[in-house]
Amino acid sequence: MPDPKPVHTQIPPSQQASRFARAREVQSRALLEDYVELIGDLIAAHGEARVADLAERMGVAHPTATKTVARLKREGLATARPYRGVFLTDEGARLADRVRSRHRTVVDLLIALGVPPEHAELDAEGIEHHVSRRTLQAFEDFLVRGQARSES
Amino acid sequence: MPDPKPVHTQIPPSQQASRFARAREVQSRALLEDYVELIGDLIAAHGEARVADLAERMGVAHPTATKTVARLKREGLATARPYRGVFLTDEGARLADRVRSRHRTVVDLLIALGVPPEHAELDAEGIEHHVSRRTLQAFEDFLVRGQARSES
DNA sequence: TGAAAAATATAGCCACGGCTACATCAATGG
């Protein structure tokens, strides 16, 4: 495969800039999305979400989890009473559901394309946040098509 | 679509933590990847890569681009002489080629799945960095399969 | 050729998201 062309420089700089801006924007939301999803999971599984559990499952020290929870509160996605658990606001819960569903769709797509399941999970944890509504719809349509084929 | 199950809490915390750690690791490399790709593109298109052009195309102020170039130098991916352009080391050039090729594959896959081209470019700019070798191979295989079908 | 303009560098600010060390609160059990 010889000389890949620099397609990037063939578009207006401002348009390219807006693509990178979008990626940065998404990135700043990614951590919040993972946290609300995890908080929702923990509440569903154990009735509560403790900071220590968040930290353990995120693989960070607990002050880091505390700080992120503070940001979730600032953004109106979670509430927390000192020395008690963390809870999702309605908005946080809705976001958690969307994120969880999207996560599954991304994993399912990767698996459908032949990626080993555990590998799919690894990649999906980062990919998911950059998948827009439109792309998600395309993933779902593809999965439905594949399902229809295997049923016939 | 009723109650998405909290699959996340059904795996060992340490395994879940390692997935998030991987996503963080990838993220810390993403900006460097975009810069080396862009530097390579600019050199191919204009014979040089100036900090002002990097800043304009990345959509950031030029001190931000300067700082990132400093990091590229520290990481052995680029060189730069003051008030002159930015250049890629051999390692940087190799990385740029890999990143450029992967970017195209991701965009092509999204388009093949029915995502409108400009939309595919937007999402791919973030997705690409989280696509591992294995997943990339799956994407390429799928694209080859589709091509074979349309040729028959 | 030298003054103005453009490009680049530098300084220093901020928010985020890591961390360690330490303080404080809550839960348990001897």
Add this chain to the structure above:
DNA sequence: CCATTGATGTAGCCGTGGCTATATTTTTCA
């Protein structure tokens, strides 16, 4: 029932990646 222990909060450090303002260098052109 209170002392210990575990969980949580707080303080303060660091690197990254944004920014603005200012200094310096290079380029341009009158």
